[in-house]
Amino acid sequence: MALGRDCALWDESVDYANLDDFPDRQIPENRFVLTTWHENEPREEVLWFAQHAANHPSAVLKKLALFDICQRDRSSALLTEFSIAHDLADQDPL
DSSP states (O other): OSSSSSHHHHHHHHHHHHHHOTTTTOOOGOOOOOOEETTTTHHHHHHHHHHHHHHOOSSOOOOOOOOOOSSSHHHHHHHHHHHHHHHHSSSOOO
16 A cells, blocks of 8 residues: 555556566466555555555455655654554444
């Protein structure tokens, strides 16, 4: 899941890299990299989705990696947002 400015370009780059691994352009299901982009969605919603709703058609997702491509270190803030998104899932929305 890519988010932020020009995130569709990151999404496409991963798609093309995945295709490049297979000269016949036929990606086996267990090697398929599913990508999405979320340019106009709040980061909190994307983090929640990554933790609680993202899935792969044939693989169990056991780990999540966060990559922040920025000129300054925002790791502490992002990890806090990630924790908040996790906690929100435990709350009853009604």
